Amino acid sequence: MFRTIEWLDDTNEVRLVDQTKLPLIKAHIITSSHERIAHAIKVMEIRGAPAIGAAAGMGMALAALESNAKSKNELLAFLRKAANTLNTRPTAVNLTWATRRMLKVAEDAEGDIANIIQRLIDEAKEIAEEDVRMCRSIGENSLGLIKPGFTIQTICNAGSLATVHLGTVGAVIRVAHEKYDGDIKVYAAETRPRQQGARLTVFEMMEDGIDTTLITDGMIGTVFREGRIDCCVVGADRILRTGHIINKIGTYTMAITAKYHNIPFYVAAPTSTIDMDTNPEDVVIEERNGDEIRVINGQYITVPNAKVYNPAFDMTPPELVTAIITDKGVVHDPTEEKMRSLFD
Amino acid sequence: MFRTIEWLDDTNEVRLVDQTKLPLIKAHIITSSHERIAHAIKVMEIRGAPAIGAAAGMGMALAALESNAKSKNELLAFLRKAANTLNTRPTAVNLTWATRRMLKVAEDAEGDIANIIQRLIDEAKEIAEEDVRMCRSIGENSLGLIKPGFTIQTICNAGSLATVHLGTVGAVIRVAHEKYDGDIKVYAAETRPRQQGARLTVFEMMEDGIDTTLITDGMIGTVFREGRIDCCVVGADRILRTGHIINKIGTYTMAITAKYHNIPFYVAAPTSTIDMDTNPEDVVIEERNGDEIRVINGQYITVPNAKVYNPAFDMTPPELVTAIITDKGVVHDPTEEKMRSLFD
Numbered sequence: 001m002f003r004t005i006e007w008l009d010d011t012n013e014v015r016l017v018d019q020t021k022l023p024l025i026k027a028h029i030i031t032s033s034h035e036r037i038a039h040a041i042k043v044m045e046i047r048g049a050p051a052i053g054a055a056a057g058m059g060m061a062l063a064a065l066e067s068n069a070k071s072k073n074e075l076l077a078f079l080r081k082a083a084n085t086l087n088t089r090p091t092a093v094n095l096t097w098a099t100r101r102m103l104k105v106a107e108d109a110e111g112d113i114a115n116i117i118q119r120l121i122d123e124a125k126e127i128a129e130e131d132v133r134m135c136r137s138i139g140e141n142s143l144g145l146i147k148p149g150f151t152i153q154t155i156c157n158a159g160s161l162a163t164v165h166l167g168t169v170g171a172v173i174r175v176a177h178e179k180y181d182g183d184i185k186v187y188a189a190e191t192r193p194r195q196q197g198a199r200l201t202v203f204e205m206m207e208d209g210i211d212t213t214l215i216t217d218g219m220i221g222t223v224f225r226e227g228r229i230d231c232c233v234v235g236a237d238r239i240l241r242t243g244h245i246i247n248k249i250g251t252y253t254m255a256i257t258a259k260y261h262n263i264p265f266y267v268a269a270p271t272s273t274i275d276m277d278t279n280p281e282d283v284v285i286e287e288r289n290g291d292e293i294r295v296i297n298g299q300y301i302t303v304p305n306a307k308v309y310n311p312a313f314d315m316t317p318p319e320l321v322t323a324i325i326t327d328k329g330v331v332h333d334p335t336e337e338k339m340r341s342l343f344d
Numbered sequence: 345m346f347r348t349i350e351w352l353d354d355t356n357e358v359r360l361v362d363q364t365k366l367p368l369i370k371a372h373i374i375t376s377s378h379e380r381i382a383h384a385i386k387v388m389e390i391r392g393a394p395a396i397g398a399a400a401g402m403g404m405a406l407a408a409l410e411s412n413a414k415s416k417n418e419l420l421a422f423l424r425k426a427a428n429t430l431n432t433r434p435t436a437v438n439l440t441w442a443t444r445r446m447l448k449v450a451e452d453a454e455g456d457i458a459n460i461i462q463r464l465i466d467e468a469k470e471i472a473e474e475d476v477r478m479c480r481s482i483g484e485n486s487l488g489l490i491k492p493g494f495t496i497q498t499i500c501n502a503g504s505l506a507t508v509h510l511g512t513v514g515a516v517i518r519v520a521h522e523k524y525d526g527d528i529k530v531y532a533a534e535t536r537p538r539q540q541g542a543r544l545t546v547f548e549m550m551e552d553g554i555d556t557t558l559i560t561d562g563m564i565g566t567v568f569r570e571g572r573i574d575c576c577v578v579g580a581d582r583i584l585r586t587g588h589i590i591n592k593i594g595t596y597t598m599a600i601t602a603k604y605h606n607i608p609f610y611v612a613a614p615t616s617t618i619d620m621d622t623n624p625e626d627v628v629i630e631e632r633n634g635d636e637i638r639v640i641n642g643q644y645i646t647v648p649n650a651k652v653y654n655p656a657f658d659m660t661p662p663e664l665v666t667a668i669i670t671d672k673g674v675v676h677d678p679t680e681e682k683m684r685s686l687f688d
Binding site: 023024155187189190191192193195198199202203206211212213214215216217218219220221222223225228249250251252253254255256257259260285293294296297299300301302303304306307308309310311314 | 367368499531533534535536537539542543546547550555556557558559560561562563564565566567569572593594595596597598599600601603604629637638640641643644645646647648650651652653654655658
């Protein structure tokens with residue numbers, strides 16, 4: 001299984017998958033430059049909150065290696081500049097979180113410059129490993145729900161490519177695939193408008209040798225009715241304390257269709273995704289540029305001035321959710337009380 | 345409102361919309377050659393069962409004008425050859441139906457060659473007009489269900505472009521638009537894989553000045569929940585005596601989602617679509633080439649050797665159908681008994 005981003009110990013370089021070229025070209029970027037990492041974050045060669053947090057951490061370690069600092073103060077000054085350079089997407093909280101964490105480590109570190117640099121490299125690798133462990137916990141916690149021989153329906157991409165390794169939904173699939181000697185299949189919904197299912201999920205599942213079938217979003221009713229699917233597993237961009245799930249557009253339609261066929265509908269996400277403050281009626285769904293619908297691969301698929309409606313996410317109510325699988329355990333038939341107990 | 349195909353009286357030519365260029369280029373083919381009509385049918389410049397029936401009829405009339413026949417027998421021989429030429433899609437029953445009907449008219453006609461040719465022109469125009477009247481009846485019969493101010497959700501294209509004029513679902517929308525002084529809106533689902541909603545429905549609704557919003561197939565749950573839609577109106581490729589609806593893939597998922605939101609789900613189709621013989625369990629759904637999913641406008645949207653499942657149609661059970669609107673009347677909550685009564 002490939003990693004989205006990785007520290008290469010032999011050469012002290014960072015290697016990452018160039019996601020702008022997927023799925024037709026599988027290219028890696030290998031760099032020893034923190035400015036190259038900043039560029040990769042900016043142009044979305046790497047994307048997904050956990051993945052760009054790890055990228056920023058590794059970018060800070062590369063900066064330390066690049067600096068000609070002769071004192072700790074000179075190094076700290078260089079790192080603060082590097083942190084600014086790496087914060088190319090101001091709304092991405094993981095970027096500031098990771099660069100601050102790295103700066104703190106540098107400030108607290110003792111010994112000579114070489115020692116501080118080593119501490120930074122270790123910390124960057126630890127940020128990545130925490131993400132890997134979080135994903136693995138989600139996968140381990142799902143084993144009671146996913147049985148050998150299951151076929152899992154997914155939507156969008158909550159796989160490796162949004163995290164350092166495994167993914168969230170990706171971990172559910174990969175851990176089962178590993179434990180059940182490969183006896184797991186996947187149906188990936190294309191996920192228009194941006195087609196992350198077709199572009200990313202199919203790609204990364206095929207890379208790992210997991211039997212994956214691509215369908216269009218309207219086919220879910222048919223594959224459910226034909227008995228092809230044992231359960232749905234979807235990711236979440238945000239989970240409310242009420243158990244409402246905000247995720248990629250199409251998730252809600254899939255949840256309704258699963259309920260009609262009595263197919264379990266599972267949500268896999270880290271506890272960091274849970275928002276204990278917002279009420280369902282206060283959630284604002286981002287409406288994105290209409291050309292995401294009108295244009296595919298640079299070509300119009302409809303009348304160029306067609307009116308479109310393009311909500312990026314939808315909200316699935318808890319009555320359609322069979323269970324939420326987190327790194328801290330599984331919540332069946334989610335309620336506010338059960339969601340709170342995750343944090344006890 | 346444009347017609348898909350039309351006889352031009354002034355010049356005795358046929359004009360048809362070139363559907364292979366839609367929606368980006370709006371071009372007409374104008375021809376006096378029956379061989380050109382045969383080519384248009386073959387390469388799907390014109391498609392849809394009623395539309396190609398009308399095309400074949402007009403092709404026969406053009407052939408009569410093209411012939412140098414000096415006797416009725418010479419004319420009949422030429423027309424039989426023309427009928428073969430026009431039958432370019434052997435499974436399309438409308439083609440043989442239309443060419444046989446035209447041959448019969450020629451055989452039965454009396455008077456000189458000019459008279460016979462005029463009878464053929466009249467009959468070709470009558471075939472087209474029958475289709476227009478059938479569609480208009482569907483539209484008129486739907487007026488009890490569609491109220492002023494309604495927003496109608498559609499899938500695929502059951503519009504003018506599949507018929508001579510108006511369409512089936514198209515007639516429901518256009519007749520309401522006409523009667524209610526334009527106070528009708530449409531949401532068109534893209535309808536992957538072949539995107540007939542985005543390519544054809546959006547185009548022809550915009551041509552007629554009907555307020556139309558394009559959404560992707562996964563967005564139906566959200567637009568239903570947000571109260572944007574008053575009813576769904578979909579076409580049918582086949583309707584069973586049990587009230588099961590076979591239509592474009594995605595229809596069944598839409599019907600389930602409509603039911604969950606208590607949104608009426610209407611099917612608009614001519615009685616010629618009703619199959620009184622086949623049982624639901626005997627319906628075989630055509631599985632089409634996987635590249636329809638993998639490739640859009642000549643470009644891969646996924647891994648080129650991705651495994652796909654591509655059923656072209658799905659089946660919606662009668663418990664999800666609020667009413668079937670036909671040219672002979674409306675069937676509410678369809679049952680076998682009510683379906684039979686359409687033919688009394």
